[in-house]
Amino acid sequence: MFLFVGMTITSCLKSDLEELPAFSDAEITNFRFEYRWIDSSQDNNRLQVVQLDTETTIDTDNQKVTCTIAVPDANGDFPEEIRTQVSLAEIVGYADISTAATLAPSNGAPALGEIGDFSNSNMSYEVTAADGTKVVWSLTISGFNK
Template sequence: MKHTVSKWLVMLLCIPFVIACDWEELPAYEEAEISAVQFYYRWASDIKDPITGEPVVKEQRLDTSNKVDQTKATIEVTVTVPDAKGDFNETIRSQVSAGKLWGQVTVSTAARITPIEGSAPLGTPDNWSQERKFRVTAANGKNKDWTIKIVQFRK
């Protein structure tokens, strides 16, 4: 008990010194950019989780090339489905379409991204056969609305 009281007393005595410090105000990041888009396909495998009994989800990253126009806030993506290999067999590969993909983006430091105009949140399946829109909010509060569109889907 005595040690606990001593620790609290020392901590309370240190608080005025910490508060008195002249903390430098750092500028907030102003950028609200998307620099890259990646796509994944996920499927339930035949393997069951030993604890839950649910199917284990497998994932395959799709090859992408991005054409980013920061002025217009648009990204045109070419997606190529890789060859069948391992768990990603020909049966699974044949099921891949732009209609059900999981998207991921690279955004500016400290920025947040939210879906707008009916787009699903990133990291969840969405129909990417039509363009999707997202709002990127910079750390300083500045917003920029982005449009992402798959312009070519190669199998």
């Protein structure tokens, strides 16, 4: 048994592996937003989420993302009293970026995936490609419709 284990550990291929190129794209391909709240109307407090309708325009030549956000109409799962509370100051943003890239907020922009204030007119995000290429993208919210 020790011989088998010793052979399997040492039999890994360690040379002659093809070098794959690192991705060089550092792009944002989409932006979307949601609103979260705790529903305390039931016995157990539950996190509720509603997707905000987002129209996104991406200018790859100038690294600019422009979004128009619309709050959906109230319904059984999204009551009017919660809908009236939705504002740019307390929403969650998400971005789709290039394969193997990373994204970091800059210039005081809110972190993505967390509740943040998107009412700032000068937000930007730095996207770093797998090969180290860095591109700063600006984000503008051009409209917020309720």
